[in-house]
Each structure stands twice: as C-alpha cells, then as structure tokens.
Amino acid sequence: MTTITEIAPDIYRISTYDSKIDLQFNQFLVKDEEPLLFHTGLKGMFPLVHDAVAGIIDPSQIRWISFSHFEADECGSLNEWLSIAPNAQTICSPVAAFVSVDDFAIRPAKSMEHAQVLNTGKYHFHFHHTPQVPHGWDAGLLFETSHKTLLCSDLFHQFGDVEPITESDVIERSRKTIVDYEASPFPNYIPYTTHTNRILQELAALKPRTLATMHGTTFVGDGERALQDLAIMLREVLVKE
Secondary structure: OEEEEEEEOOEEEEEEEEOOOOEEEEEEEEOOOOOEEEOOOOHHHHHHHHHHHHOOOOHHHOOEEEOOOOOHHHHOOHHHHHHHOOOOEEEEOHHHHHHHHHHHOOOOOEEOOOOEEEEOOOOEEEEEEOOOOOOOOOOEEEEEOOOOEEEOOOOOOOOOOOOOEEOOOOHHHHHHHHHHHHOOOOOOOOOOOOOHHHHHHHHHOOOOOEEEOOOOOEEEOOHHHHHHHHHHHHHHHHOOO
C-alpha cells in the first residue's frame, strides 16, 4: 500500500511499505512551478509511485529528479521517469554524474557544486556534497531554505511501518537499525569516516525543522539537535575503540 502525506508546505511524502523486509520506501515530491522528485524508488515500484504522483500533479510535468547516491532504491526507475517527463533532468553530484548517471541515464545529468542553489519556483534548494554520508562517495543531500526541510536519504533509517510524521525522538529507532545491520549478513551499511562528524555538524548548522527520511518516519522539530545526536550515536555504534 502506498500512502501520501504532506510533510511540509508543498512537499509530499510518498511511502510504500514492504512487509517482507519490514521497510518503508519513501519518495518526496515538491509541488512547484518546476516540480522536483527526490528519490525515484526501485524500478519495480515505478507504477505505484507514478500513480501516487499522478494524484498530486501531472507526472509528465516533473522538471527535476534528484537523489543522494547511485543505488536502486534511490534512482532505480530514473529512466522510466525521464521517459514519461520529457523536460525532466537529473540533479546529482559531479561524482555521481561522471561515474554512474551519465552512462546509465537516457539523458545527461545536471551536476551540482557544493551549496549550489536549485530554484524550483517558490522554493530554493541547496545541494550539499556529503561523501559517504549516508554512504557512497557520490552522496549529496538537498536542503529547502524557506521551511528548512532536509531531504536526508538513509540518515535516521528506521525499520517498520511507522507513522508518516513524528515530533518524537527517532535516534533510538535508528540506533537499533544500525545495530541490527551490523549483526546481520549486511554489515557496514553506513561507514564512519574521518569526515562523518564534520559533515553531520555542517548539516546540523542548517537548523532544519523537517528531516525527510527515505526509510522511516519524517521527523519534525529540532533538526539541529537530532543531527548532532545522530553523529554521537553513529560514533558510539560504529567506531570500535
């Protein structure tokens, strides 16, 4: 089942829960003069996400498609979206464009420099380079400046069919996810590098009010504190002294 929730003005969370792996897959649609889709979802989810988008805007009018890093749940159906939206262009980091996207996609990407601004009409998004945060050397995140929404990909990952929005702390849910991954056949999900804390502190300094997570609930509240707490938690769990 796919649900739609407006998590901030004109930003819609499109969520599909997969009970087999107890995980939500969330895409975020920005309704504006030049509509933006952040995350395309898996290729197999394209019909579900397409129908959800069609309930908000005409999917063929999407102008920008973005994601954090090159991975199936981030951009697996990128070409399907580019095919049905003739004016759509991919937004990603220069590394993502050079290493993956421009070979994979049916149209070239627009690569964004660090802190470069994307204007969609009413809204302005800063593209932040965040290598290996959450993972992938090509990683980047978008921050909407008016209502201070951070589209944060796999950061704050939570298992379960959780509520669309919460004002409650999500750090312990996310901690359990990372701990469980480390004990599973799929460890090292999120690396902790010499740059991790710096990047998370830079994101915290943006003082986001909404943290739009790809897997799990969207957090609304003190995003600065949440990102600072996330930095502490990741170090506690991932750094083996």
